[in-house]
Amino acid sequence: MSTLLKVPSGPLFATGSDGSTAHVQALAAAARAVAAGVAARGGPAPAEPPDGVDAAVAELNPLPADGVGLEEVLLEVATAVVARSIDPTHPACAAHLHCPPLVAALAGEAVAAATNASLDSWDQAGGGAAVERHLVGELARLIGWGRAADGVFTPGGTQSNLMGLLLARDHAARTTLGWDVAAQGLPPDHGRYRVLCSTAAHFSVSRAAALLGLGEAAVVPVGTDPNGRMDPAALDKVFHRLDAQVLRPVAMVATAGTTDFGSIDPLVCISERTRSRNIWLHVDAAYGAGLLLSDRHRWQLDGLSAADSVAIDFHKFGWQPITCGTFLVRDSASFAPLARRVAYLNASEDEAAGYESLLGKSLQTTRRCDALKLLVTFRALGRRALGAMVDHCLSLARHAAARVAREPRLEAAHTPTLSTLVFRYLPDDRARSDLVNAATRRTLLAGGRAVVGRTEVAGHVHLKLTFLNPAATPTDVDTLIDVVLRTCCQLEARP
Secondary structure: OOOOOOOOOOOOOOOHHHHHHHHHHHHHHHHHHHHHHHHHHOOOOOOOOHHHHHHHHHOOOOOOOOOOOHHHHHHHHHHHOHHHOOOOOOOOEEOOOOOOOOHHHHHHHHHHHHHOOOOOOHHHHOHHHHHHHHHHHHHHHHHOOOOOOEEEEEOOHHHHHHHHHHHHHHHHHHHHHOOOHHHHOOOOOHHHEEEEEEOOOOOHHHHHHHHOOOOHHHEEEEOEOOOOOEOHHHHHHHHHHHHHOOOEEEEEEEEEOOOOOOOEOOHHHHHHHHHHHOOEEEEEOOOHHHHHHOOOOHHHHOOHHHOOEEEEEOOOOOOOOOOOEEEEEOOHHHHHHHOOOOOOOOOHHHHHOOOOOOHHHOOOOOOOOOHHHHHHHHHHHOHHHHHHHHHHHHHHHHHHHHHHHHOOOEEEOOOOOOOEEEEEEOOOOHHHHHHHHHHHHHHHHHOOOOEEEEEEEOOEEEEEEEOOOOOOOHHHHHHHHHHHHHHHHHHHHOO
16 A cells, blocks of 8 residues: 655656745745855854854754755755855855855856766766867867877866875886786885875875775875975985885876965976886875966976876866865876776666767766866866966965065965965064964954964964955955964963
8 A cells, every 4th residue: 555755845856847936945044044155154163162152053953853944944054054164155264175165166066966976977977078088188188188088077176186196106006017906906015115295285186095904104205395396306315315225206296276375286396207217106186286277387387298097176276166176197007907897877888889888987986077167167168268267376375475574564475386375473582483373363263254274383472365256356465464463472472
């Protein structure tokens, strides 16, 4: 005996004329909720301590026996969540590589969510699989690679770096020992494997080495110059030392855009050395790859085409909603270690008939079509406009550096390469520098006035501004630095 499903009034899905109308109304209500929450907050961050934010969210019963209705819950979310969120669209929000999402990207995100494609099989993806494949080809051409290149969308640079080191490890084992790591496990000589990167490289490199069974001790840091770029002379010394110890570098991770200084390692010099030694070159360009869109600044990525693999995050320069990363390889054959044949996902006869699966390019199975929102953005705005946005963000960092240089109580730690500036306040009592700078960041955050980054340089606390908002102006930058400077002075005056 069957029973009727009891559901709230109104269409369940965004199909048919009624469903389409309900979908449009729901999206409009969601947009109103965002606007209401932003207006209620009034700044880049909630002027409320973390326990207050937790208490507001805890008042919402996450799983009531009976629903309250969509309009009601969106009003609740506007107050409890949006009004208490960090706003990357605000010009005083400049702490992290945390971009404001473009309207075009939000529209693309909505379409991707409505189609709900999963890219692990063609019969769950359809056009979504084609979108990713063609967009990957365009990104490969931007790098300067040929038709053999390939790639996949990822949640971001951490997974992309893991994939780069995975393929590097397996390439080393296969080419020297004929060893299949996927089938046989780690090779007998894996204890000699080493991964090289600069001292400023992302922490995900060490994490990836640990996950891949090489251990964090296998990561060999290479010294940098004063602006945080890998020093080729220091790299040569590392090679000499490893040769003497009979250790084998299997991967070099060069960084195009370090998290703090935005430094770009000398890719041409590094690639010459890795090529001569048959070392896999992975470039973590999660931050700096946006320069590929810029006619003015793309020269800074000279040498990128020599990489074996590249990580790019479009939820940094690219202004996409999180997440939107890509992992690209110069030769599609490099994906061989990830190949899988699963009867219910990618049957060989289906693929022979043209129903291509992307399963063998990813560490994930179920995977959304993040490429769609990027396609919408690229098509809607075009490369020139996006490149101009990158240029503007870089100019804001240069403006901030010039302003800091004019302030006797402020000291920059580097010359900007991309769109970050690391600096600190210098109190009369230099011994209080760390205390004052750290307290300044927390004070601004607690008051909801500004979101400023914190890092350490040579063991001392510094502040960091990251400019990813192409709508911000030099006046906004000056206002932000004024607020930082005034707060530092006030805190220094306290006993």
